[in-house]
Amino acid sequence: MNLKETANRVARRFVAEEGHLCIRPLGEGLINDTFLVTVEQPSEERFVLQRINRRVFPEPGLIMENLRVLLDHVRALQAETENSRDLKFPEIRVTREGLDFWTDPEGDFWRALGFIADTCSHDNVQDAAQAEEVGYALGRFHALTSDLDPGSLHDTLPGFHVAPGYLARFDRVMARGLGFPETAELRFARDFVEARRPVFAVLEQAELPRRVIHGDPKLNNVLFDAGSGRAASLIDLDTVKPGLVHYDLGDCLRSCCNRSGEAADDASKVTFDLDICRAILRAYFAETGDFLTEIERHYLYDAVRLLPLELGLRFLTDHLEGDRYFKVAQPGQNLERALVQFRLAETVEAREKFIRKLTDERS
Template identity: 40%
Template sequence: MIELLSLVAVARVFEVQKGFRSAKPYGSGHIHDTYCVTFDDGDREDRIILQCINTAIFKNPVAVMENIERVTNHLRSRLGRGADIGRRVLQLISTHDGAGWHVDAEGRYWRAYQFIEQARTFDSVNSPKQAFEAAKAFGEFQRLLADLPPPRLHESIPDFHNTAKRFSAFERAVAADESARDEAARDEIAFARARETLAMVLLGAGLPERVTHNDTKLNNVLLDDESGEGLCVIDLDTVMPGLAAYDFGDMVRTMTCPEAEDERDLSQVAVDFELFDAVLRGYLGGAGSFLTAPERGSLIAGAKVIVFEQGIRFLADFLAGDTYYKVNRPEQNLDRCRTQFKLLSSIEQQEDDMTGLLRALA
């Protein structure tokens, strides 16, 4: 936790009101230190989001911020000057020197965003409408960035969705067995190896590179408090070159099963087809016509690949002794892996119906 006086000093580096009122931790994210800072100049109250970037995960914070500046500027230019533009695109607040971020005396990287009022995020899906609205927002996000001018965006995390490399890392973890856990995960190791070919399904498909979000969870879309409309895509740290199917796959992974990611009762874990229908319709509605026919045809494969990829990441971390994902109990990463593999099995079982729906909507 960063001291209040330090937060006040950092906040005042940015173009904000002078009447500091309060600062408190904000949101449910686990990567950055995020605060809601309130100012009051006597006439009105203003809130900003102040974030200290986690440079252990994002090792090139300048590249991350350059991506965010380019993406948000382009989104704003594509959306025009509508009255609601301030709620539909994240707005970075410049420092007094005109920079988009600040480096403090300890070498910490900071950024500030305007707070978007009368909107909120949700950590789990409560209805098909929520899934539809979030997926539509992500589809529109991809569509609006499809004509982002060169140069190519930085890769904020290189090989983030290189599933073949993820599979190789999993196999190395099995071979090393550093925590003597192989026996506990014998069935999961066999499940993963039986689906090794999934690792190359998208990489070898010759699909066009797009600007993708790469973390398309429900809680990365702000939904309007009154209408429930998907207003603004947030958490842009992983926006970089990728495949459209990556983003769609992560929507299926995170929005079509209401159960917890570490649910132990696997009988409760399955893709809800009604939620899948909502995600697919929302995404295609937001994406519009920019997707090519091969990209549309890759979406179900994208769901399988991303769920598989996340499963082997959890499994590899379990085998390595829980060195990457935080855990609250010894087998939590194994439980996370099991839920992903159960979701993958559910997709496999419903794949014909999913493909039929996709063809009907394409």
């Protein structure tokens, strides 16, 4: 039975009636397998079905517990306020037995979430107006969760967005030896990391406050209203956990300010767009100004510098370990991804003075 056939059988666990289901792949995620399910009769309703990657999330049930805590908190807060606009969040769709998930006979973990209709996502920021919408989405998420106790959430990915841990893993992999000839590109990548070792520990040594973070607020996890173009939702909530907002904001800027994209054909052409950065920060600060502290703002440049370096190191380490974490279409792709991120980190470093000025501005 292929994956689509399995998805069809699992999807029926999440529908009450028998009928024809239309299932197609959704998105291009590197971790989970995601499908859009349409119940064609009688309701024509749609929902998102996902098989959670248990190599990445060994305890996927904790993801659903976190999601319940998050959604209960956010919806209670939204019910108390009268904002003219706010973020939408997907509903958890339960099985016929009333469970938040389904485990198939092979032990794979599946869950279903409501589909947020009339929205779209983008792989590249179109202009400054769209960048402001991204800044609003992340800022609003942080505002909605600013009074949610981080201790009420499980850490579903221990070590995720803890940069010194990635460096330690890289060192362990290197200590075992390469096992294959070293190319010029690999030597460059290794030297790039070695020259920036102190950068990895800056945020963790700063004693910054722990908050609730999204964990993966890259551009294509922001849904935009298909009509107005305004940010409607921030999705992919599997990585919500206690952490530093710096990792969220840094990752968002890393994703959006690289106009060439993560799969750029020529890493030398990758650059960090200051105009997009300015637009995102302006909208982000408008939502977070009431609670973001001065010490947190002080370290924002360090986050912008660190996140492409961190992701590049993760790609590099996965390449050395045989591409176990990030899906690849061909050998060497994770090394190519690493080089793109390292080039982006270089351009951030070259713009340090300007980025620090932007992070000091008040909305």
